[in-house]
Amino acid sequence: MIRSEILREIAPIIRDHLVVCNIGLPSQELHMIDDQPTNFYMLGTMGLSSSIGLGLALAQDKTVISIDGDGSVLTNLGTLPTIANNVADNYILLIIDNGSYGSTGDQPTYAGKKTKLENVAEACGCENVITVQDKDLGPVLQKAIDDRKMTVIVCKCDSGNIKLPVITMDPVVIRHRFMQAVQA
Amino acid sequence: MNIDKRIVDDLVANDISFVTTVPCKQLAGVIDEVEARDGIFHIPSNKEDEGMGLCAGAFMGGKRPMIIMQNTAIGVTINTLATLTQYYRMPLPMLISYRGELREPVACQVEMAVHTKALLAQMNIPTYHFHWQKDVEEFDNILKYTFMCNKPVAILTDANFWGGYGDQ
Numbered sequence: 001m002i003r004s005e006i007l008r009e010i011a012p013i014i015r016d017h018l019v020v021c022n023i024g025l026p027s028q029e030l031h032m033i034d035d036q037p038t039n040f041y042m043l044g045t046m047g048l049s050s051s052i053g054l055g056l057a058l059a060q061d062k063t064v065i066s067i068d069g070d071g072s073v074l075t076n077l078g079t080l081p082t083i084a085n086n087v088a089d090n091y092i093l094l095i096i097d098n099g100s101y102g103s104t105g106d107q108p109t110y111a112g113k114k115t116k117l118e119n120v121a122e123a124c125g126c127e128n129v130i131t132v133q134d135k136d137l138g139p140v141l142q143k144a145i146d147d148r149k150m151t152v153i154v155c156k157c158d159s160g161n162i163k164l165p166v167i168t169m170d171p172v173v174i175r176h177r178f179m180q181a182v183q184a
Numbered sequence: 185m186n187i188d189k190r191i192v193d194d195l196v197a198n199d200i201s202f203v204t205t206v207p208c209k210q211l212a213g214v215i216d217e218v219e220a221r222d223g224i225f226h227i228p229s230n231k232e233d234e235g236m237g238l239c240a241g242a243f244m245g246g247k248r249p250m251i252i253m254q255n256t257a258i259g260v261t262i263n264t265l266a267t268l269t270q271y272y273r274m275p276l277p278m279l280i281s282y283r284g285e286l287r288e289p290v291a292c293q294v295e296m297a298v299h300t301k302a303l304l305a306q307m308n309i310p311t312y313h314f315h316w317q318k319d320v321e322e323f324d325n326i327l328k329y330t331f332m333c334n335k336p337v338a339i340l341t342d343a344n345f346w347g348g349y350g351d352q
Contacts, residue, residue: 020241040244044267048237052268055241055249058225059202064241078230082238086227175272179244 001134002160003096004029007067013142017063018182020053022072024103026096030067031167037181041167041174047076050093054083057091060182063145064090070097070111077120083152084125092144093152100159118154126152134158187346188213190320191279195250196223198327200277202242204228204235205252210281210346215252232257233264236276243274248331252279255300255340256293265307269336276336277327282313285342304338311338314345 001009003026011034020040021027027041042049050073053066073079073095083093099112111117118131128149132140134157144151167174191214195203203218204227205211219226225247229235232253239249257280269276283290284297304311310333312326313319323339330337 042268044271045233045237045264048233048240048264048268051234051237052241052244055202055227055238055243056245057241058227058238059242059245059247076231076234076237078234079237082227082230082234171272175244175274179246182244183246 002158002162003098003102004033004162006096006134006137006155006157008033009138010141013138013145014065017065017145018056020049020056020064020066022049022068025161025164026067026069028164028167029162032164037177040178041169043167043171043174047072047079050079050083051076053093054079054086054088054091056182057088058086061090062182063092063148064088065092065094065145068093068095069102070095070099070117071101071109073117074109074111074115080121080124080126083150084121084127087127087150089148089150091150092141094141095152095154096157097154098157098159102159102161106159106161118152121152121154128152129154131156185317187317187320188217191323192217192221192224194324194327196221197324198248198331200248200250200327201225202227202239202247202249203252204238204249206232206235206254206257208254208281208283210283210341210343211252211254211279214279218252231260233261236261236264236269239276240268240272240274243276248275250277250279254281254283256283256296258300258303259296262303262307265309265336270307273334275331275334277330278336278338280338280340281346282340282342285344286315287343287348300340309336309338311340314339314341317345317347319345
């Protein structure tokens with residue numbers, strides 16, 4: 001499966017939760033598949049989906065799912081020790097690990113070579129790290145939400161992109177709509 | 185006057201309850217004070233752009249955030265300030281140790297100090313420079329201003345403000 005197929009499959013599972021979605025194609029895909037006020041789309045700032053999600057989870061009680069990529073986590077690798085040492089049981093980091101920088105033309109990442117992000121997360125002190133194959137993600141994600149225990153999921157999948165438009169919604173509108181959903 | 189306590193009293197009075205820090209020798213006292221306060225959640229960051237991401241999330245979660253860092257971080261965070269904090273219009277007070285200014289003992293710090301105000305000006309970030317200890321009297325107003333206008337705001341605090349490094 002490629003990322004857009006995964007997002008299509010988990011859309012019903014994440015729809016009722018706060019989602020912080022990674023820059024570029026992941027946000028464009030989620031926006032096209034199932035736009036929700038509970039989605040925060042990143043239009044810039046590669047690498048910070050996990051940090052924004054953690055800050056949000058620590059600030060309020062609703063479940064937060066950060067959708068990130070292997071390339072973005074590598075960009076902000078310092079996020080993993082911060083997550084490990086500031087446990088928020090309403091926080092799930094979902095790393096879609098396709099071993100490539102999808103939005104920029106599928107250049108290979110080091111996660112697609114020798115580096116295993118699940119091992120990095122564990123070495124950083126993250127306690128619930130689950131590695132899952134794309135087709136098996138749905139039930140694993142649902143269980144992580146139900147368990148209310150901070151979880152890092154590394155979902156292995158194929159690289160590949162679909163053609164789709166950019167998000168034209170104004171960033172302040174995205175943020176305002178999202179904050180209203182957080183408070184609802 | 186205990187300057188560290190005074191600064192953190194102003195944070196609490198302005199309902200700032202989520203503070204991320206990247207350390208600096210000059211900021212050690214204020215970071216200790218942030219850590220000690222019950223009303224503030226202190227989360228150290230590994231890098232300042234990561235900290236700004238945490239602050240963005242905390243703000244959207246209903247908390248008033250703040251970042252405490254060195255001026256060298258301006259070189260690290262330009263993209264984050266432009267495409268996250270400013271683009272989504274989020275408030276972020278930045279208490280910054282202004283290394284490389286008067287009474288600085290480490291020459292290399294001057295190399296970023298000479299760029300600091302120019303970079304902040306280029307980013308249209310409101311910037312205040314505390315040089316004398318009495319300048320702290322403006323801090324409360326600056327915090328109120330930050331959350332009024334929903335912008336990142338820089339408070340540069342030099343070695344003279346913090347009392348220098350001893351006999352120099």
